[in-house]
Amino acid sequence: MGSTTTRSLGGAENSGINSVRVDGLGLVELGWKYKSVPAASHGRSAADYVASGVSLGDLQTPLLTLDAAAMDSNVERMARWCAEKGVLLAPHGKTTMAPQMWRAQLDGGAWGITLANVSQLRVAHAFGVRRVMLANSLTDPQAINWLANTQGPDFFVVSWVDSLQTVALQELVLDAVPGSVLDIIVELGGEGGRTGVRSISGALEVARAVHASKHLRLVGVGGYEGSLAHTADAGALATVDGYLSALKGLHEQILAEELYAPGVDRIVTAGGSAYFDDVVSVLAGCVSDGTQGDEAGGSAGGERVDVIIRSGAYMVHDDGFYRDISPFARGGQATAGQPPFASAMHAWARVVSQPEPGLAILDAGKRDMPVDEGMPEPQFLGSELGGSMVALAGASISAVNDQHCFLRFDPATTTVNIGDVVRLGLSHPCTAFDKWTLIPVLASTANPGSPGTGYQVVDLIHTFF
Incomplete structure (x- = not known):
């Protein structure tokens, strides 16, 4: 993925957890x-x-x-696939809330661990997880304050926002924590989905507010396509691909307006355990090692752009929903060298x-x-x-x-x-x-x-x- 000498968000080679704990x-x-x-x-x-x-x-x-043998195989399988596709993996740790399993995923090359709320963040901090993506908006003042006072070189957290009100609330709370800065991803949603701004124009407004804030710096865009579909039929996949294309468009417009924080590498993130192949297919063009300029998704400042998927269920998998919808079990991939x-x-x-x-x-x-x-x-x-x-x-x-x-x-x-x-x-x-x-x-x-x-x-x- 290119040189890492100027990376502020790091790569899988720098991720980890405190094994002693x-x-x-x-x-x-x-x-x-x-x-x-x-x-x-x-x-x-x-x-x-x-x-x-x-x-x-x-x-x-x-x-x-x-099953230890199955989990080992699944971790290796996913790590190899991500490496082949040139994307990073931040598995959703809320699936298991098991630091022993997080360690296996991190040792397998994961960039970091994704979590959903501040209580889960406290578990990660207690076990020395070094890099976390919080796939949610912090709106509890105590949670915002805790993160601002806890994050540091050994506990990097990037969280999401999806409204101007969230930006204003976080700014207000952080005014009481001198020098505090949170790294932020703007979340794009979709009609009928869960969280996330419902339009690119609205997401750009939020991005501009983050860019103008004193305590927030914009480092990426993201979302969750799994809330928009629940099957693998043609209609569902078309909905997923349309959403991912919109997410890519949002990233490109933020680049064009130079709203990302300067000198900080960028993240484009999506991908649960059902459609991560579609995520990579649509978003892979966003990846840049920072040397290609704007045409390859980079920037004049040389910041990298990484696509990070957040699949959480792959290590354990199942005999039901994911067995039927997983990319490695549909579309003929299982018989084409993709077990x-x-x-x-x-x-x-x-x-x-x-x-x-x-x-x-x-x-x-x-x-x-x-x-x-x-x-x-x-x-x-x-x-x-x-x-x-x-x-x-x-x-x-x-x-x-x-x-x-x-x-x-x-x-x-x-x-x-x-x-x-x-x-x-x-x-x-x-x-x-x-x-x-x-x-x-x-x-x-x-x-x-x-x-x-x-x-x-x-x-x-x-x-x-």
Whole structure:
């Protein structure tokens, strides 16, 4: 991507996290508040428990697990793709709120971590994340004040604004913090979307206000195309591409008016986990190493322009929404040398009741599993947790209560007993992690029919929601 000698926002080579603080999670004492581990483990440190050689069968249901081999593959896959496309990656950390997983993404070459609010920023600061994009507008005076007094060389944060009122509010609060400056991205939205200025002309007004402010400096433009579409059909993709073209146009007009802060490299950012290929296709032309001038998206001052995507679900992926809509699973890419991501999360639930033929009640519910993007998917059945399992064909989850779910099956072809264990595929990692404060990581869950050593617990992931 060119020389980095004048980069103020840096590149992936300078990103990081405080590994000493992350490793310190291994000292956390296991106890009653961690529902994924049995009472026999209480009083032991997380690291000692893992080192003792525990496996899936030593845990208890209901349970959420992660697959280490799948996550490693997904991280490497995404890092290689971004490098090939010449874009940077700031994965959305709110998906997992797990510093151990953030470290894996940063070690894999990510530019930084994206977050959504100030409480999440405090988690990142506590674990020494050096570079954060806050994909939201700060309007709480205490949050603005905290950031102004906390940011520095080891905690760089760039946040968004989408209105003149937000600019004025931040200016007012920052007047009380002498010398304070926040780096700002102007957010462009779209009709029917979430946040973001609804027109290029309106976004330019906001950009001009940031440019004229005492405490804000404009470093980029951004937005979220995922709020404008939810499928991968032609109409949805056309909507996404139209929005991205408008975002590119906004960046070009800001360049033309010289509204970006001088001497600071620029960011053009979009891209959740569903349409990041479209983002790169449309916005890749914005990338510049600062030596090409305005014609290549740069500027006379030599500042770089980086396209940063913020996909958050790719590391874990799923067996539902993202499996169906991910760029690596549609459009023929999976058969053209572009293997899809692998689902790295599964729920495990035990049969606690069989009140009717063809109905089994499992001990996992919406307090344990996500249901906002589709019901859990019954995949395998076994007589014990950690043992061999058989494919559970034709079964489905028909309803989910707080602590139970309803497994429907054909009793003529499938035998289910009290105490049996079902492995469930899940949809939407963003609403899976918040239900667990501790998540066991297994070496691999790829072959439930013959688990072998793949069910060894190799880590315990701590989350901070």
